[in-house]
Amino acid sequence: MDLQAWLADRTPMIEAVLDRVLPPIDRAPSSLHGAMRHILFPGGKRLRPALAMAAAEAVGAPAQTALPIAAAVELVHAYSLVHDDLPCMDDDDLRRGRPTVHVVYGEATAVLAGDALQSLAFAVLLSEADAALAARAGADLAKAIGAAGLVGGQVDDLAAGTADASNSADLDAILSIHERKTAALISVSVAGGARLGGAGAAVVDQMAQFGREIGVAFQIADDLLDADEHEGSSLVPLLGAEACRFRAETLLATALARVERFGDRAEPLRELARFAVRRSG
Amino acid sequence: MDLQAWLADRTPMIEAVLDRVLPPIDRAPSSLHGAMRHILFPGGKRLRPALAMAAAEAVGAPAQTALPIAAAVELVHAYSLVHDDLPCMDDDDLRRGRPTVHVVYGEATAVLAGDALQSLAFAVLLSEADAALAARAGADLAKAIGAAGLVGGQVDDLAAGTADASNSADLDAILSIHERKTAALISVSVAGGARLGGAGAAVVDQMAQFGREIGVAFQIADDLLDADEHEGSSLVPLLGAEACRFRAETLLATALARVERFGDRAEPLRELARFAVRRSG
Numbered sequence: 113m114d115l116q117a118w119l120a121d122r123t124p125m126i127e128a129v130l131d132r133v134l135p136p137i138d139r140a141p142s143s144l145h146g147a148m149r150h151i152l153f154p155g156g157k158r159l160r161p162a163l164a165m166a167a168a169e170a171v172g173a174p175a176q177t178a179l180p181i182a183a184a185v186e187l188v189h190a191y192s193l194v195h196d197d198l199p200c201m202d203d204d205d206l207r208r209g210r211p212t213v214h215v216v217y218g219e220a221t222a223v224l225a226g227d228a229l230q231s232l233a234f235a236v237l238l239s240e241a242d243a244a245l246a247a248r249a250g251a252d253l254a255k256a257i258g259a260a261g262l263v264g265g266q267v268d269d270l271a272a273g274t275a276d277a278s279n280s281a282d283l284d285a286i287l288s289i290h291e292r293k294t295a296a297l298i299s300v301s302v303a304g305g306a307r308l309g310g311a312g313a314a315v316v317d318q319m320a321q322f323g324r325e326i327g328v329a330f331q332i333a334d335d336l337l338d339a340d341e342h343e344g345s346s347l348v349p350l351l352g353a354e355a356c357r358f359r360a361e362t363l364l365a366t367a368l369a370r371v372e373r374f375g376d377r378a379e380p381l382r383e384l385a386r387f388a389v390r391r392s393g
Numbered sequence: 394m395d396l397q398a399w400l401a402d403r404t405p406m407i408e409a410v411l412d413r414v415l416p417p418i419d420r421a422p423s424s425l426h427g428a429m430r431h432i433l434f435p436g437g438k439r440l441r442p443a444l445a446m447a448a449a450e451a452v453g454a455p456a457q458t459a460l461p462i463a464a465a466v467e468l469v470h471a472y473s474l475v476h477d478d479l480p481c482m483d484d485d486d487l488r489r490g491r492p493t494v495h496v497v498y499g500e501a502t503a504v505l506a507g508d509a510l511q512s513l514a515f516a517v518l519l520s521e522a523d524a525a526l527a528a529r530a531g532a533d534l535a536k537a538i539g540a541a542g543l544v545g546g547q548v549d550d551l552a553a554g555t556a557d558a559s560n561s562a563d564l565d566a567i568l569s570i571h572e573r574k575t576a577a578l579i580s581v582s583v584a585g586g587a588r589l590g591g592a593g594a595a596v597v598d599q600m601a602q603f604g605r606e607i608g609v610a611f612q613i614a615d616d617l618l619d620a621d622e623h624e625g626s627s628l629v630p631l632l633g634a635e636a637c638r639f640r641a642e643t644l645l646a647t648a649l650a651r652v653e654r655f656g657d658r659a660e661p662l663r664e665l666a667r668f669a670v671r672r673s674g
Binding site: 135140141143144145148191195198200201218219220221223224226227228230231232233234235238239243244246247248250251253254255257258259260263264266267268270271 | 416421422424425426429472479482499500501502504505507509511512513514515516519520524525527528529531534535536538539540541544545547548549551552
């Protein structure tokens with residue numbers, strides 16, 4: 113299949129939802145609204161929303177069904193980037209070649225923009241999807257991004273970054289950071305898309321597991337591309353590039369086998385997984 | 394009625410839920426979990442949870458019905474305090490006589506603890522209440538605390554605090570800050586309690602309006618008690634103490650009249666409103 117054509121058809125849908133739900137810059141407080149839009153437009157690959165839409169299609173629903181969770185996971189991803197870039201965290205001045213939110217809007221507005229983006233994620237999901245399905249997808253999302261998930265992973269990632277070499281994280285500790293900081297949100301993207309698409313509990317669980325596997329593989333691929341970054345929580349210095357490539361490919365193969373039974377309808381989901389793990393930039 | 398006896402019976406319920414849902418300090422990452430617990434134990438007045446429980450009782454449901462929204466609003470309140478105290482915001486070293494979270498745990502952990510508390514609020518509400526009701530209460534909560542509510546109010550409050558006197562906020566601007574920064578969360582506490590208690594849309598709307606009125610009155614009362622704080626967004630320097638007291642009493646009377654028809658069952662709700670607005674500390 114032609115993944116680029118598939119994406120060219122679906123990406124404008126998510127862009128349109130994000131543009132509609134983000135408050136306009138010409139409404140006050142415009143600094144807050146500008147900061148929220150700065151991190152989302154222009155965006156990155158929109159990988160998480162694409163996975164949500166592909167998961168809905170894999171279970172036989174139109175991509176549109178997944179838009180509330182697709183928008184929610186992209187808003188959460190955006191909030192986490194804004195907070196990770198803060199001076200008290202990774203202290204990054206640039207992201208995707210542009211000044212980070214706190215550089216443009218100041219630290220207080222960056223903290224608050226991240227806070228508002230997290231709230232907006234839940235507002236969109238809970239207002240725009242079927243109430244009972246949205247409550248379950250929202251509960252999964254909230255757990256994935258809290259102390260046991262995304263935020264806990266970031267705490268340990270920061271600690272790994274400041275630990276000296278003699279005290280650096282071991283294999284299990286690094287995998288645990290990948291699972292929480294990266295894979296948990298990717299997992300709820302896929303599972304949430306399937307859930308809003310009408311899948312039952314067993315399929316949702318399979319999709320969640322698929323998402324965890326490709327999430328960890330995606331993070332390993334990211335560390336291979338960016339070997340100088342996040343040394344403390346990267347497998348690359350610990351295992352070497354070749355072993356990391358093998359591990360990512362093994363996780364990808366396991367994940368692909370897990371969704372084999374969904375047939376052709378799941379081909380975009382599988383292609384996205386291959387793209388996420390094998391991309392070169 | 395005896396409000397202290399009513400509170401002595403209900404407050405332990407909310408304390409128990411908060412203790413159950415907050416991650417234990419002896420589980421890793423313990424700094425994160427310690428920071429989350431630091432702001433919640435010992436707590437403040439637990440006013441918002443009490444209002445949620447009283448609203449459920451006012452519509453004929455047991456207080457327990459409201460616990461998921463009661464815990465959620467207290468967790469959101471806690472997150473907002475942690476972020477408001479940060480060096481880049483109000484830069485407060487003390488809260489309720491104890492060092493603030495960032496003083497004890499560092500700035501990065503304070504930002505992340507606030508983030509995780511916000512997620513936990515949605516996790517509790519969406520996991521522990523009836524799914525369809527929780528989705529509606531969660532959508533209301535998410536809107537109340539986002540860019541158009543709590544966070545937007547904080548942005549304008551910070552701006553008012555740094556504006557010089559010649560450029561200080563006028564009456565409408567200050568009321569708008571009160572409505573968003575304080576009253577929006579109090580309003581969803583009351584409305585959410587009624588909603589989980591089974592109230593229909595018209596009653597939920599009445600409760601929301603009651604909450605907005607007592608929320609603004611509560612903030613005016615707060616500014617009267619703390620006349621040196623937040624001068625930029627306080628009505629006290631603008632109108633004088635006497636006019637502020639009159640305005641708070643008028644709002645309280647309007648709010649009390651709005652819930653008159655709920656009869657004796659709503660007496661705890663009315664007593665809480667009187668306490669919130671007339672307290673001396």
